Amino acid sequence: xxxxxxxxxxxxxxxxxxxxxxxxxxxxxxxxxxxxxxxxxxxxxxxxxxxxxxxxxxxxxxxxxxxxxxxxxxxxxxxxxxxxxxxxxxxxxxxxxxxxxxxxxxxxxxxxxxxxxxxxxxxxxxxxxxxxxxxxxxxxxxxxxxxxxxxxxxxxxxxxxxxxxxxxxxxxxxxxxxxxxxxxxxxxxxxxxxxxxxxxxxxxxxxxxxxxxxxxxxxxxxxxxxxxxxxxxxxxxxxxxxxxxxxxxxxxxxxxxxxxxxxxxxxxxxxxxx
Amino acid sequence: xxxxxxxxxxxxxxxxxxxxxxxxxxxxxxxxxxxxxxxxxxxxxxxxxxxxxxxxxxxxxxxxxxxxxxxxxxxxxxxxxxxxxxxxxxxxxxxxxxxxxxxxxxxxxxxxxxxxxxxxxxxxxxxxxxxxxxxxxxxxxxxxxxxxxxxxxxxxxxxxxxxxxxxxxxxxxxxxxxxxxxxxxxxxxxxxxxxxxxxxxxxxxxxxxxxxxxxxxxxxxxxxxxxxxxxxxxxxxxxxxxxxxxxxxxxxxxxxxxxxxxxxxxxxxxxxxxxxxxxxxxxxxxxxxxxxxxxxxxxxx
Numbered sequence: 001x002x003x004x005x006x007x008x009x010x011x012x013x014x015x016x017x018x019x020x021x022x023x024x025x026x027x028x029x030x031x032x033x034x035x036x037x038x039x040x041x042x043x044x045x046x047x048x049x050x051x052x053x054x055x056x057x058x059x060x061x062x063x064x065x066x067x068x069x070x071x072x073x074x075x076x077x078x079x080x081x082x083x084x085x086x087x088x089x090x091x092x093x094x095x096x097x098x099x100x101x102x103x104x105x106x107x108x109x110x111x112x113x114x115x116x117x118x119x120x121x122x123x124x125x126x127x128x129x130x131x132x133x134x135x136x137x138x139x140x141x142x143x144x145x146x147x148x149x150x151x152x153x154x155x156x157x158x159x160x161x162x163x164x165x166x167x168x169x170x171x172x173x174x175x176x177x178x179x180x181x182x183x184x185x186x187x188x189x190x191x192x193x194x195x196x197x198x199x200x201x202x203x204x205x206x207x208x209x210x211x212x213x214x215x216x217x218x219x220x221x222x223x224x225x226x227x228x229x230x231x232x233x234x235x236x237x238x239x240x241x242x243x244x245x246x247x248x249x250x251x252x253x254x255x256x257x258x259x260x261x262x263x264x265x266x267x268x269x270x271x272x273x274x
Numbered sequence: 275x276x277x278x279x280x281x282x283x284x285x286x287x288x289x290x291x292x293x294x295x296x297x298x299x300x301x302x303x304x305x306x307x308x309x310x311x312x313x314x315x316x317x318x319x320x321x322x323x324x325x326x327x328x329x330x331x332x333x334x335x336x337x338x339x340x341x342x343x344x345x346x347x348x349x350x351x352x353x354x355x356x357x358x359x360x361x362x363x364x365x366x367x368x369x370x371x372x373x374x375x376x377x378x379x380x381x382x383x384x385x386x387x388x389x390x391x392x393x394x395x396x397x398x399x400x401x402x403x404x405x406x407x408x409x410x411x412x413x414x415x416x417x418x419x420x421x422x423x424x425x426x427x428x429x430x431x432x433x434x435x436x437x438x439x440x441x442x443x444x445x446x447x448x449x450x451x452x453x454x455x456x457x458x459x460x461x462x463x464x465x466x467x468x469x470x471x472x473x474x475x476x477x478x479x480x481x482x483x484x485x486x487x488x489x490x491x492x493x494x495x496x497x498x499x500x501x502x503x504x505x506x507x508x509x510x511x512x513x514x515x516x517x518x519x520x521x522x523x524x525x526x527x528x529x530x531x532x533x534x535x536x537x538x539x540x541x542x543x544x545x546x547x548x549x550x551x552x553x554x555x556x557x558x559x560x561x562x563x564x565x566x567x568x569x570x571x572x573x574x575x
């Protein structure tokens with residue numbers, strides 16, 4: 001067991017050196033940093049205009065909820081995970097370096113685990129960090145009022161929920177796209193299918209809703225954002241999943257996908273010529 | 275002939291006329307594409323919507339068919355008007371985006387990744403012809419999905435309505451379908467080639483296509499939300515295209531804000547010149563990216 005842990009740590013170290021903040025992933029960093037710059041700009045503009053009272057703190061909280069639902073969950077984290085996790089195996093295939101790993105006395109399951117953890121560390125650093133910083137910046141121009149909102153109001157619990165949801169999204173989507181990177185030559189096709197499926201979620205029947213990552217994540221968000229008209233008439237309501245089912249459920253689902261990826265990786269063969 | 279006499283001799287056969295030379299690239303590319311089962315199925319599936327629309331137009335004008343279906347009042351349910359054609363174009367244009375994202379990245383990146391560009395450019399074949407040839411592949415495929423069936427539907431409607439009179443009264447629809455499609459196709463083709471030239475891994479280039487389209491739109495909405503403005507829509511290509519379509523189709527902006535997937539939210543409209551300028555700037559950026567990468571030689575540092 002100790003050997004396994006050391007081997008996973010070895011793969012993790014190697015992968016972090018190769019991929020963490022590498023130049024190739026510039027667009028993933030842009031996805032994560034975009035909202036940070038946006039909220040920073042908001043803070044600076046509002047300070048510049050001496051907080052002309054155009055909006056309230058509650059409105060900013062609602063705007064952040066919209067930003068989180070429609071940007072982070074559906075686009076930023078989704079595409080970020082496509083970029084990070086699909087690349088873990090497929091990128092090595094393209095660079096013709098995967099066989100170096102396969103020639104080492106290392107179980108394939110451990111290689112999958114090590115690579116997943118490396119991708120997860122990057123994704124968590126980027127997206128959870130970005131979520132937290134954006135949340136802290138969006139209402140910064142309210143000064144002491146915002147500090148009070150965070151420390152003595154619902155701010156801290158909201159921040160905790162957003163951070164948790166962002167982390168779970170990275171875990172869930174990470175497992176999905178690691179698997180697609182192993183199974184598909186072009187991970188864009190499964191990514192497009194998953195994207196359509198996840199975005200159709202509000203309109204799906206209750207049973208089908210539950211076969212998606214976004215369904216569990218949405219229920220964990222502290223502020224609900226309704227679907228705008230005219231699409232709201234097509235929304236099918238489903239009972240929200242309780243916290244104690246949603247979080248372990250998503251973790252178990254990710255674990256199952258990872259185990260399946262690990263077992264499948266045992267039978268993979270390299271053919272760089274294809 | 276003695277071996278020592280076998281020196282360089284230039285090709286002295288007939289040359290392809292210079293104005294059709296760029297078509298050499300699509301000729302081979304189409305053969306290659308036909309081998310992809312996924313692409314073939316996707317391409318065929320993209321004609322389901324035009325068929326359904328043709329059926330709707332036919333049923334609308336066929337009283338006996340309406341009676342047979344027991345929906346005599348269906349004529350009032352779906353009107354064959356600007357909204358109908360714009361929605362048709364919107365759906366088909368979205369499929370064209372998917373097609374461009376799947377096929378576009380494979381156009382230039384293999385030539386660059388394998389240093390094969392010099393093999394093209396060593397022949398009497400210019401960079402412009404190379405780009406034109408590569409664009410032609412996408413434009414032909416996407417044209418068959420967008421304006422070609424659109425104009426056929428237009429003609430079907432004209433034939434079943436009052437013929438020439440209806441056509442004359444609704445010229446703006448045909449103009450909208452044709453010009454509106456070409457605006458979208460040019461942007462897609464340029465974007466696909468530019469990303470393909472800069473990102474050598476095909477799936478990553480495909481992801482970037484989606485990224486530029488969906489993430490930029492989402493980011494634009496985020497800008498609008500956070501800064502309480504409407505200028506974030508300048509990043510939303512679909513909203514910009516929607517605004518331009520409204521103009522080209524001659525629709526009333528108060529009643530119609532674009533086609534399916536390509537809408538500018540009501541009340542957040544941008545001046546039309548801004549939409550045209552934003553798309554023009556996007557095209558220029560793509561052209562600049564292509565100019566930087568499509569070269570017969572590359573300095574590797």
